[in-house]
Amino acid sequence: MATNIDNLSPKAVWSIFKQICDIPHPSKYEIKLREHIQFLCDERGLKTRIDSIGNLIVSKQATKGMENRQCVALQGHIDMVPQKNADSVHNFEIDPISTYVDGEWLKAKGTTLGSDNGIGVAAGIAIMLADDIPHGPIELLCTIEEETSMKGAFGLKPGYLNAEILMNLDTEDEGELYVGCAGGADIVAKLPIERVPTPLNHTAYEISVTGLLGGHSGLDIHKGRGNANQIVNRFLVSYAETLGIRVAKFNGGTLRNAIPRESFTLITLNKNKETEFLAAISSFEKLIISEYGKTEANVSIKSIAVEIPKNVICLAIQKKVQLAVAACISAPLRMSDQFEGIVETSNNLGIVRSYDDHIEIVSLTRSLVNSARDFTSQLIAGTFELIGAQTEITGVYPGWKPNPDSAILTTMVNGYKELYGKKPEVKVIHAGLECGLLGEPYPQMDMISFGPTIRGAHSPDERCHIPSVQKFWDYLLYSLANVPVK
Numbered sequence: 001m002a003t004n005i006d007n008l009s010p011k012a013v014w015s016i017f018k019q020i021c022d023i024p025h026p027s028k029y030e031i032k033l034r035e036h037i038q039f040l041c042d043e044r045g046l047k048t049r050i051d052s053i054g055n056l057i058v059s060k061q062a063t064k065g066m067e068n069r070q071c072v073a074l075q076g077h078i079d080m081v082p083q084k085n086a087d088s089v090h091n092f093e094i095d096p097i098s099t100y101v102d103g104e105w106l107k108a109k110g111t112t113l114g115s116d117n118g119i120g121v122a123a124g125i126a127i128m129l130a131d132d133i134p135h136g137p138i139e140l141l142c143t144i145e146e147e148t149s150m151k152g153a154f155g156l157k158p159g160y161l162n163a164e165i166l167m168n169l170d171t172e173d174e175g176e177l178y179v180g181c182a183g184g185a186d187i188v189a190k191l192p193i194e195r196v197p198t199p200l201n202h203t204a205y206e207i208s209v210t211g212l213l214g215g216h217s218g219l220d221i222h223k224g225r226g227n228a229n230q231i232v233n234r235f236l237v238s239y240a241e242t243l244g245i246r247v248a249k250f251n252g253g254t255l256r257n258a259i260p261r262e263s264f265t266l267i268t269l270n271k272n273k274e275t276e277f278l279a280a281i282s283s284f285e286k287l288i289i290s291e292y293g294k295t296e297a298n299v300s301i302k303s304i305a306v307e308i309p310k311n312v313i314c315l316a317i318q319k320k321v322q323l324a325v326a327a328c329i330s331a332p333l334r335m336s337d338q339f340e341g342i343v344e345t346s347n348n349l350g351i352v353r354s355y356d357d358h359i360e361i362v363s364l365t366r367s368l369v370n371s372a373r374d375f376t377s378q379l380i381a382g383t384f385e386l387i388g389a390q391t392e393i394t395g396v397y398p399g400w401k402p403n404p405d406s407a408i409l410t411t412m413v414n415g416y417k418e419l420y421g422k423k424p425e426v427k428v429i430h431a432g433l434e435c436g437l438l439g440e441p442y443p444q445m446d447m448i449s450f451g452p453t454i455r456g457a458h459s460p461d462e463r464c465h466i467p468s469v470q471k472f473w474d475y476l477l478y479s480l481a482n483v484p485v486k
Contacts, residue, residue, distance in 0.1 A: 004101065005017070005018050005021075005099055005101065005106065006018065008101075008106075008466055008469075009470055010126075010469070010470055010473045012126040012129075012130065012473075013119065013122045013123050013126050013469060013473055014122070014469070016122040016125050016126055016129075017115075017118055017119055017122040018099075019036065020033060020078075020114065020118045020121065020122060021096055021097040021099055021113075021114060021118070022096045022097075023036055023096070024092055024093055024094055024095060024096065025078060025079055025080055025114070026079060026080055026081070026082035026092040026093065027079040027080070027081070027082070027145050027146075027147045027148040027149075028079070028145060028148065029079075029092075029093055030054075030078045030079045030144050030145070031054075033078050034050075034054070034056050034078060034142060034144070037056060037058075037078070037121075037125060037142060038050075038056055038058075040125065040129060041058045041125075041128055041129070041140075044128070044129055046058050046059065046060050046128060047059040047060075049160075051155070051156065051157065051160050052155065052157065053144070053151060053152055053154075053155025053156065054144045054151075054152065054155075055141060055142060055143050055144060055152045055155070055156060055160075056078075056140075056141075056142040057139060057140070057141055057142075057160055057161065058128055058139065058140040058142075059137075059138075059139050059162075060128055060135075060137075060138045060139070060140075061137060062135065062136045062137045062138070063133070063134045063135055063136075065134075066134055066135060066136045067136070067137070068136075068485050068486055069135075069136025069137070069483045069484070069485055069486065070136060070137075070163075070164040070165050070483055070484055070485070070486050071136060071137040071138065071139065071162050071163045071164050071165070072135070072136065072137070072138050072139070072163055072164075072165045072166075072167060072480065072483055073138075073139040073140070073141050073161055073163035073165070073166045073167070073445075074123075074124035074127060074128075074138065074139070074140050074141070074167050074169060075124070075140075075141040075142075075143065075166055075167065075168050075169065075170075075434065075438065076117045076120040076121040076124055076141075076142065076143070076168070076169045076170055077117045077121070077142070077143045077144070077145075077146030077147070077152065077153075077170065077434065078117075078121055078142045078143070078144060079144060079145055079146055079147050079148070080112060080114035080116065080117075080118065080147065081112050081114075081116070081147050081255060081257070081258065081457070081458045082111075082112065083111065083112045083214070083254065083255070083258060083458060083459055083460055084110055084111040084112070084460055085110045085111075085460045086210060086262060087110070088110035088111060088460070090110060090111050092111070097111060097112075097113065097114055098111075099113065101466070102463070104465060104466050104467055105455075105463040105464065105465055105466065106463060106464045106466055107462070107463045108460070108462065110460055111460055112457075112458065112459065112460060112462045113462040113463065113464060114462075115452075115454050115457075115462060115463075115464035116170070116172065116454055116457040116458070116462065117146070117169070117170045117451075119169075119451065119452055119454070119464055119469060119472075120168075120169025120170050120451050121142060121169070123169055123472065123473060123476055124140045124142075124169060125140065126473075127140075127476070127480070128140050133477060133480070134480070134481045135480040135481065135483070136480070136483050137162070138480070139161055139162065139163050141156075141161065141166075141438075143156070143434060146170075146434060147255075147257065147458075148255075149186075149395050150395065150397055150432065150434060150437060152434075153397075153434035153437035153438050154397065154437055156437070156438060156441055157441055158441040158442065161442060161445075163442075163445060164444070164445060164446060164486075165408050165445065165446045165447070165448075165483065165484075166435065166438060166442075166445050166446070166447045166448075167408075167447075167448055167449070167450070167476075167479070168433055168434060168435050168438075168447065168448070168449035168450075169449070169450070169451050169476075170433060170434070170449060170451055171429060171433070171449045171450055171451040172219070172451055172452075172453065172454035172455070172457060173425075173451075173453055174450075174451070174452050174453045174465070174468035174471050174472055175416070175420075175424050175425060175471075176424060176425045176426075176427055176450065177409065177412055177413065177416075177424045177425070177426050177427070177448055177449070177450050178426075178427055178428065178429050178433065178448070178449040178450065179400075179402040179403065179406065179409060179426055179427070179428065179447075179448060179449075180368070180399065180400050180401060180402040180428035180429070181368075181399055181400045181428060181429045181430075181431060181432065181433040181435060181436060181449075182218060182343075182366040182367055182368050182373075182399050182428075182429070182430050182431060182432060183366070183367060183368075183370055183373050183396070183397050183398045183399035183432070183436055184218075184364055184365060184366045184367075184373065184395070184396070184397055184432045185364075185365050185373055185374070185377040185393050185394070185395060185396040185397075186256055186362065186363070186364055186365075186393070186394045186395040187362070187363040187364075187365060187377050187380045187381050187384075187391060187392075187393055188360065188361075188362050188391065188392050188394060189360070189361040189362075189363075189381065189384035189385075189389040189390070189391045190358050190359070190360050190361075190389060190390050190391075191317065191320075191321065191358060191359045191361070191384070191387065191388060191389040191390075192357060192358050192388075193313050193314065193317050193354065193357060193358055193359055194313075194314040194317065195311040195312065195313060195314065195356070196311060196312060196314050197310065197311055197312075198246070198248070198268050198308060198309055198310060198311055198312050199246065199268070199270070199312075201270055201271055201272075202246070202268040202269060202270055202271070202308065203268065203269065203270075203271050203274060203305065203308065204248070204266065204267065204268045204305070204306050204307060204308040204309060205266075205267055205268075205269075205277070205303040205304060205305055205306060206264055206265065206266050206267075206303065206304050206306050207232055207235065207263075207264070207265045207267060207281070207301070207302075207303050208262070208263070208264050208265075208300070208301070208302050208303075208304070209226075209228040209231050209232050209252075209262060209263045209264075209299070209300070209301050210228075210261070210262045210299075210300045210302075211261075211296070211298035211299045211300040212225065212226045212227075212228055212259075212260075212261040212262065212296055212298075212299055213225050213226075213259075213261065213295075213296060213459070213461070214258055214259045214260065214261030214262075214458070214459040214461075215258070215259050215261075215456060215457070215458060215459050215461075216257070216258070216259070216431065216457045216458045216459075217256070217257045217258055217259055217346075217348035217350065217364055217366070217458070218257070218343075218346070218348075218366050218429070218430045218431035218432065219429070219430065219431055219457065220259060221259070221331065221332055221343060221346045221348060221366075221430070222331075222332050222343050222346075222430075223295070224292075224295050225259055225295060225296060226288070226292055226295075226296045226299060227259060227260055227330045227348075227349060228252050228253065228260040228261055228262050228263035229252040229253055229260050229263055229325055229330075229349050229350075229351075229352045230325060230326055230328070230330060230349065231263070231288060231299075231301070232252060232263045232265050232301075233321070233322045233323075233325040233326040233352075234326045235280075235281075235284050235301070236265075236318075236322040236326075237322050237323060237326050238284070239277075239280050239284070240318070240319075240322060243269055243273050243276060243277050243280065244269050244270050244273060245267050245268070245269045245277070246267060246268045246269065246312040246313070246315065246318065247265060247266070247267050247312060247313050247318045247321075247322075247354075248266040248267065248268060248309040248311065248312045248313065249264075249265065249266035249309070249354050250263075250265055250321070250352050250353055250354040250359060251263065251264045251265065251266075251352075251353055251354070252264070252265070252351065252352045252353070253349075253350045253351040253352060253353075253362075254350075254351065255350055255351070255458070256348065256350035256351060256362045256363065256364040257348070257350065257364050257432075257458060258348075258350060258458040258459065259348060259350075259458075260349070260350060260351070261459065263352070266306065266309060268308060268309065268312055277303070278303060281301060281302065281303045284301060285299075285300070285301040285302075288301060313354065313359075317359075320387035320388070321352075321359055321387065323387075324361075324383055324384055324386070324387045325349065325352055325361065327383065328347075328349050328361075328363070328380065328383050328384075329347045329349075329376075329379070329380065329383075330347055330348055330349035330363070331346065331347070332344075332345070332346045333345045333346060333347065333372075333376060334372070336368055336428075338368075339368075339427070339428050342368070342427070342428060342429075342430055343366075343430040344367060344368050344369060344372065344430075345365075345366070345367040345368070345369065345372045345373065345376055346365070346366050346367075346430065347363055347364070347365045347366075347376060347380050348363060348364045348365075348366075349361070349363050350362050350363060350364055359389075361384055361389070363380050365377040365380060366430060366431070366432065367399070368399050368428060368430070369399070370398060370399060373396075373399075374396075377393050377396075378393070381393055397432060397436060397437050398436045398437065398440070399436050400433060400435040400436035400439060400447070401436075402428060403446070403447075406446050406447075406448065407446055407484050408446045408447075408448050408479075408483070408484070409426070409446075409448055411479065411482055411483070411484060412424070412448060412450070412475075412479050413426065415475065415478050415479055415482055416475060418478075419474065419475060419478055420471070424450075429449075433449055435447045435449060450472070450475070451472060452464060452465060452468040452469045452471070452472040453465035453468035
C-alpha cells in the first residue's frame with residue numbers, strides 16, 4: 001500500500017481529492033473550491049455555469065458512438081463538515097486538510113477528512129476532465145451547503161439539467177446501492193435568560209465531557225453512543241441541587257447533524273462544597289463508563305478550576321434547561337417496518353449553547369416517513385416550548401421514495417455482479433441525501449446513489465477505505481459505459 005496520497009490508485013481521483021483537501025471548503029465557504037473546479041473544466045473547454053443559488057453545473061458531450069445514451073448527471077456536494085479534536089488548532093476557513101495513510105485507510109490529522117463528499121466529487125471531476133472514458137451525454141452538478149441546510153439542493157430550479165439519470169456519489173459503503181433516504185427537519189429552540197451576580201464565596205469550575213465517539217447523526221444514531229449534551233445535564237439533574245451548583249455557561253456540540261462528542265459547562269459552587277463536588281464528578285464518570293461499557297471506551301468527565309464569572313444563569317431557568325435537555329429524545333424512535341435493520345425515525349440533540357441573553361438548543365429530526373418527521377419535530381419543539389422557549393422548525397426536506405422500476409438500478413445491479421461476481425445490496429439510508437430534494441424539480445429523473453467506504457463521517461475519526469475507492473471508480477466507469485439508450 002502506498003504511503004502518500006499522490007501514489008494512490010486510481011490516480012485520477014486521488015490527485016483531484018488532494019486538490020480539494022488543499023482548498024478550505026467547510027459549509028458556507030465553498031466558493032474557492034467551486035472556482036477551482038470551474039477553472040479546471042473551463043480549461044478543458046467544457047460548458048460551465050453557476051445557477052441562481054450558487055451550484056456549479058458542467059456539461060460534456062458524449063464520446064463517439066455513445067450519443068444515443070441517456071444523459072447522466074454526476075452529483076455531489078462540495079462542502080465538508082468542520083469538526084476537530086479539542087487540542088487541534090486547525091482553522092477550517094484558511095487551513096488545508098492534512099492527510100496521511102494508515103494501512104488501507106486515508107485519514108486526516110485531528111480533523112474531519114472531507115471524504116464526505118470530496119471523494120465522490122473528485123470522481124465526478126475526473127470523469128469530466130478525462131478524454132479516454134466512454135460515456136453518453138454527461139453533466140456534473142456540484143451543490144453547496146449540503147451539510148448545514150441543503151441550500152444547493154433546495155435551490156436547484158427546473159431547466160438547469162438535461163439529465164434523465166442522476167448518480168449521487170455520496171454514500172459510504174462500497175458494494176451498496178441506495179434507492180431511498182430519510183427526510184429531515186431542524187428544530188431551533190431559543191430560551192431568553194436572566195443573569196444574576198455570582199453568589200459570594202463561590203468558586204468556579206469547567207466540567208468537560210470529552211472522548212466520545214460522536215459521529216453522523218443519521219448513520220450512527222442507532223449505535224448507542226453517548227451524547228455530551230445529555231451527559232453533562234444528567235449530572236446537573238443529579239447533583240446541582242444538593243451541591244448548590246450554578247451554571248454560567250453551556251457549550252456543547254457544534255453541529256446539528258453530528259452527535260455531540262464534547263461539552264464544556266462553566267459552573268460555580270460554594271467553596272465548602274468543593275470536595276463533595278470533585279468526588280461527585282469522579283463517581284459520575286465511573287457510572288457513565290460502566291453504563292456505556294465498550295461503546296464509549298474513552299469517555300472522560302473532568303473538572304478544572306477556572307476564573308470566577310461575574311454572573312450566572314438564574315436558578316429557575318437553569319433547572320428548566322438541565323431537565324429539558326436531559327429528557328429530550330436523542331436516539332432512534334422507531335425502526336423501519338419495510339427495511340430490516342434501518343432506523344425509520346430519530347432525533348439528534350446536536351447543540352446546547354448559552355449567550356448573554358439566551359440559550360440556543362438545536363436538534364435534527366430524520367425520518368423515512370414525512371408524517372413521522374413532522375410529528376417528531378413537533379414533539380421535540382414541544383419539549384422546549386414547555387420550558388418557555390421560542391421554537392422554530394426549519395430546513396424541512398423530503399425523503400426520497402424508492403422506485404422499484406428504476407432502469408439504472410437494474411443496469412447497476414447486473415453490472416456489479418458482472419464485475420465482482422455478486423449482487424450489490426440495495427438499501428435505503430437513514431440520512432439526508434440530496435436526491436429527495438433534487439427529484440422535486442426533476443420528477444422524471446431516475447436516481448441512484450453509491451460511493452466508496454467511509455467511516456466516522458462528521459467526526460475527526462473520519463477515514464476513507466483506499467481499496468474501495470478503486471472499486472467505486474471501476475464500477476462508475478462500467479456504469480457510465482452501460483447507461484440505457486434513450
